[in-house]
Amino acid sequence: MHxxxxxxxxxxxxxxxxxxxxxxxxxxxxxxxxxPAIVLKMEDVSSRILASYLEPGETSVGTIVNIQHIGPAKTGDLVVFRSFVTSVERNRVQFHCTAEAENGQVLAHGTHERAVILTERVDP
Known part of the structure; x- marks a missing residue:
């Protein structure tokens, strides 16, 4: 990882x-x-951060998710997912994630960890 x-x-x-x-x-x-959709999108936005830092032959996998879902978003609502890196230790990267409504109301927040591994470990 770069x-x-x-x-x-x-x-x-x-x-x-x-x-x-x-x-x-x-x-x-x-x-x-x-x-589950919130978790999916928090993992997605976090993995997108890592994508530009991976070396050839590397990928990342989620290892920890800890969120609080505190507000609703109805069908048709726009939700903005944000993730930022809080720490990097060897191959482990910690993120703080939020999901917010268009008006800025926090719908969910929490932490996520991803591990950078060799792609061959998860190839079929």
């Missing part, structure tokens, strides 16, 4: 569609952004 320092950040926007709702993920009748 030199990565704390403070590097990235954002990713998502318009909530039916496939991202809790209802679609098995929580029948709950038509708001589901917690």
């Amino acid at each position: 030199k990565l320092r704390p403070g590097v950040s990235q954002t990713l926007s998502l318009t909530v569609t039916p496939e991202y709702t809790a209802h679609a993920m098995g929580n029948t009748g709950v038509h708001v952004l589901g917690t």
Whole structure:
């Protein structure tokens, strides 16, 4: 992995569609952004940060996710996911992540860790 320092950040926007709702993920009748979708997008935005720092033959895998889902986003709402690097220790990278509504209301926040590994470890 190329030199990565704390403070590097990235954002990713998502318009909530039916496939991202809790209802679609098995929580029948709950038509708001589901917690699994939040985790997915927090991992996605964090892995995008790492993508430009990886050496050939490297990839990253999620190892820890710890979030609090504290507010709803309905179908059609725009949600902005933000991630920034808080620490780098050898092949482990820690992130602070948020999901915010267009008006800035925090919908979820937490931490995520990714490990940089050799791609051959996860190739079929």
